[in-house]
Amino acid sequence: MLDEDVIRRTLATALKRGGDFAEVFIEEKTSSSASLDDGRVEEVSSSRRRGAGIRVVVGETTGFAHTADLSEEGLRSAAEAAAGAAQGSAGVRDVGAFSRKTVEPTHEVRDYPESIDKEIKVEALRRADAAARAEGGAIAQVSASYADSRRRILVANSDGLIAGDEQIRTRFSVNAVATGDTGLQTGTESPGRTVGWELLEEFPPEQTAQIAARRALSKLEARPAPSGKWPVVLKKGAGGVLFHEACGHGLEADLVARDASIFKGRVGEQVASSLVTVVDDGRLAREWGAYGIDDEGAAAQRNVLIEDGVLTDYMWDLLRARKEGRKSTGNGRRETYMNLPMVRMTNTFLERGETDPEDIISATPYGIYCVALGGGQVNTATGDFVFGVTEAYLIENGVLTAPLRNAQLIGNGAEALRAIDLVGNDFDTWAGTCGKDGQGVPVSSGQPTLRVSELTVGGTGA
Amino acid sequence: MTSKRDLLVIAREIAGSARGSEQIEARVGRGRDTEVEVLRGSVESLTVAESEGVTIRVVIDGRQGVASAGSLDPEIVAATLEDARDNARFAEPDEFSGLATPGELGNAVAPDLNLWRDDLALIPTEQKVEMALELERAVLGANSLVRGVESSSYGDGANESALVTSTGIEAVHRRTSASLGASALAGPESETQTGYGFSVGRTLSDLDLEYAANQAANRAVRLLGATQPKTQHIPVILDPLVARTVLALIVSALGAESVQKGRSMFAGRTGEEIGSPIVDLIEDPTNPEAFGATPFDSEGAPTRRVDLVTAGVLNGYLHNVTTARRGKTVTTGSALGSGVGARAAYLRPGPLSVEELFASVPHALYVQSVSGIHSGTSTVSGDFSVGAEGLMVRDGVFAEPVREATIASTLPRILLDIAQIGSDLTWLPGGGAGMTLLISDMMLSGS
Structure with missing residues (x-):
């Protein structure tokens, strides 16, 4: 993307006032999207972004500047601004010889976004619209959209590292509105993968549309969820986001260092049921949070965070790891070149167990079966969480009965991990955007079907 | 550059x-x-x-x-x-x-x-x-x-x-x-x-x-020592930040785009009473106090004050040029991105100070923060069920703090149940203003 000599001179400028570390991060990203609403392809759009973020670390302080001007002059002026912000005064540090790091891609991308005609893409939206409306006259409105992106990055630092990566992502979403005696209800489904247009072979638009439409329709029939403390069965894939929010964030080394994690100082302790193993794996092929290298040049890797219930490690970015004299775990990410990297999750999941998922439901005399969760929120310092449930059913005498609406799951991450008493032998993931300090990055979360012996369900029913 | x-x-x-x-x-x-x-x-x-x-x-x-x-x-x-x-x-x-x-x-x-x-x-x-x-x-x-x-x-x-x-x-x-x-x-x-x-x-x-x-x-x-409250129906006092969040949800259903596309709980309700009689809901990006103040909307139309609800009655919706053409009216200068939205919505403040508002009800839940807004609420169906943290209020003063609870109602119900609007109008980052609000009844779920 840029000449190595230009990068070396930029790093030298960044360190001219002294400093422990300097880094140039270059990003080039193109995205395209289109949306259909009210039966019509309303808008087709695209965007491009290109620029560099330069940081200089002096002791505890990071100076950061960014620029959209990738000429040598533009980079030099950003490097000077970062050096000035870092306020270094120590001796000049040399920039080492570059050694290029290469990482095996986790999977091949077949249909690059720009290789597919836009007409084919908008046609997929029309197919989704028709399929959702075909689910019945109660479907009153449908919107559908796709979004794809190609992101290329190059990272070089004063330790001599230079590494690049290319990340292709595609997502397809459908939202349906159903109307009935109980008013309007909505259903959404939006699969996403780190792949090109071949996403639609794994998730055909019609199938995504049907899931969204049926979700909206089932809510018309649904009754308010019962409030109280009940056993909760989370269907494979549906509950991963809960553990991402309520446990994953507390395992990020920067939050631990800020004294804002319930898992601080607890490595080696039993923090979860012995049935629970939690992994963050940036190399899980095709998953929404997958990549070759992170935004600091460290290779993505598989990190076991909790093994058989015992806390084994946190997730680390470069700066936190340097302070502890250890290596990054490949979890340093940033939304754009305009942001500083921090510790972020990738694909975070609970490993599968041994129980047949059918047996988990039949072993539950009364409880809630959650098929899809919405977003949620967690206080990482306490582990308290709240999650909306977007599709759920009542379990009575070991069988699924009435659809439920308006359910919320309320609890504490650490307590929920300890209360997992049945873990299925199936597995699925869910794609989402994780927000932290104003930066959003693509992540996936996953889990087998599992049961939490008791969770507070907030509902509007008796 | x-x-x-x-x-x-x-x-x-x-x-x-x-x-x-x-x-x-x-x-x-x-x-x-x-x-x-x-x-x-x-x-x-x-x-x-x-x-x-x-x-x-x-x-x-x-x-x-x-x-x-x-x-x-x-x-x-x-x-x-x-x-x-x-x-x-x-x-x-x-x-x-x-x-x-x-x-x-x-x-x-x-x-x-x-x-x-x-x-x-x-x-x-x-x-x-x-x-x-x-x-x-x-x-x-x-x-x-x-x-x-x-x-x-x-x-x-x-x-x-x-x-x-x-x-x-x-x-x-x-x-x-x-x-x-x-x-x-x-x-x-x-x-x-x-x-x-x-x-x-x-x-x-x-x-x-x-x-x-x-x-x-x-x-x-003030949240130290928080415990899970008992499930009950209870009057709820919303902190200005929470009130702003709830108000923003309600106002987003008053955008003409969602109304015209059949995605609004307030479609076809103009001229009807959608709020309690003390509710005047105003969108005014021309107020320089508002963090979302702007002289022009995103289509270049001059912004203006829009009285959305007066004495509880819905006057109309927010429009951009496209929705105005479809609805045979004029834009309200509310184009936001490629759609329609509010930048500086607020309720006309009421007569009571926060202390007086607290004292106006014997027993209530004060909600300091809510969570799960995106998953637990819908401006299409009007569902409202979110996680809540806060304190009980008894005899006009804070009592024990609560956590691991949810509050539930529906957005149209909340608008009708507004019993008091505090005088403490506060402009907040992200656009819009909040104030302390007393909602006469919500379902509090805990243990």
Whole structure:
């Protein structure tokens, strides 16, 4: 993307006032999207972004500047601004010889976004619209959209590292509105993968549309969820986001260092049921949070965070790891070149167990079966969480009965991990955007079907 | 950023390249931001940044294409225009789409809001750093139960933009902003509570450091010892931040786009009573006190005050030019992005101070923060069921704190159940204002 000599001179400028570390991060990203609403392809759009973020670390302080001007002059002026912000005064540090790091891609991308005609893409939206409306006259409105992106990055630092990566992502979403005696209800489904247009072979638009439409329709029939403390069965894939929010964030080394994690100082302790193993794996092929290298040049890797219930490690970015004299775990990410990297999750999941998922439901005399969760929120310092449930059913005498609406799951991450008493032998993931300090990055979360012996369900029913 | 060409000149050039029946809207912008984060008495990061960008909308025969780029480099701008033209070929025509013409913007004149402060550019970085450090010290000193500060930061920005359309609209705007924010950690490690405090303004001297520090500390400390409450129906007092969040949900269902597309719980309700008789709901981006104040909306239409609900009765909806054409009315200057939305909505404040409002009810739940808004609420169905943290209020004063609870109602019900509106109108970052609100009844779920 840029000449190595230009990068070396930029790093030298960044360190001219002294400093422990300097880094140039270059990003080039193109995205395209289109949306259909009210039966019509309303808008087709695209965007491009290109620029560099330069940081200089002096002791505890990071100076950061960014620029959209990738000429040598533009980079030099950003490097000077970062050096000035870092306020270094120590001796000049040399920039080492570059050694290029290469990482095996986790999977091949077949249909690059720009290789597919836009007409084919908008046609997929029309197919989704028709399929959702075909689910019945109660479907009153449908919107559908796709979004794809190609992101290329190059990272070089004063330790001599230079590494690049290319990340292709595609997502397809459908939202349906159903109307009935109980008013309007909505259903959404939006699969996403780190792949090109071949996403639609794994998730055909019609199938995504049907899931969204049926979700909206089932809510018309649904009754308010019962409030109280009940056993909760989370269907494979549906509950991963809960553990991402309520446990994953507390395992990020920067939050631990800020004294804002319930898992601080607890490595080696039993923090979860012995049935629970939690992994963050940036190399899980095709998953929404997958990549070759992170935004600091460290290779993505598989990190076991909790093994058989015992806390084994946190997730680390470069700066936190340097302070502890250890290596990054490949979890340093940033939304754009305009942001500083921090510790972020990738694909975070609970490993599968041994129980047949059918047996988990039949072993539950009364409880809630959650098929899809919405977003949620967690206080990482306490582990308290709240999650909306977007599709759920009542379990009575070991069988699924009435659809439920308006359910919320309320609890504490650490307590929920300890209360997992049945873990299925199936597995699925869910794609989402994780927000932290104003930066959003693509992540996936996953889990087998599992049961939490008791969770507070907030509902509007008796 | 090698050259600093005038934004209006760049935007005119882009819009001026429209051919034949093509319409072009060019929006260009430039900004300068500073952000300081401190941790335990030292600067953790200091960011100084300049950014620029362009968004081009092309409409050809009712088909709309959009393209944007994070650069004003002439070659990139030219490529972006071609992208927008190409995108337009694949959209489907709509008789109501197309750029606004000056005649459609109504008689409103863009207000002079004076949202720019020259002094911001002259403030030395050291002073900004010192402010973030001072905030961290102030949070620690505000209460002996505060054991740490999770984050303390200062940020400011100066942004300029120009919008020009080939149909003859021109809108130039600039603004500055400054903010302080801190998150306090209170209590022993076995039971940590966090609280956020902030202050916002147009420049550094507008910021109230003491207020932000005390807010962060108090909000964390008063939750110490929180337990799960019993499930019950109860009157609920919403903190101004929470009230603003709930209000924003209600107002988003008053955008004409969602109404026309059958996605609003308030469709077909004009002239009807949708709120309690004390409710006057107003959207007014011409109020310079509002953080979301702006003289122009995103189509270049002058903004104006819109009385959405008066004495509980719905007067109408928020419109951009496209929804106005479809609804045979005029725009309310509420174009936001490519849709419709509010920037500065508020309820007309009532007569009671916060203390008087507390004393007006024997027993209530005070909600300090809500969670799960995106999953637990729907402006389509009106569902409202969210996680809540706060304190019980008895005999007009705070009693025990509560956690791991949810509150539920429906958005239309909440609007009808507004029993008191506090006099403490507070403009908040992100647009809109909040005030303490008493809702006569909600379902509180706990144990």
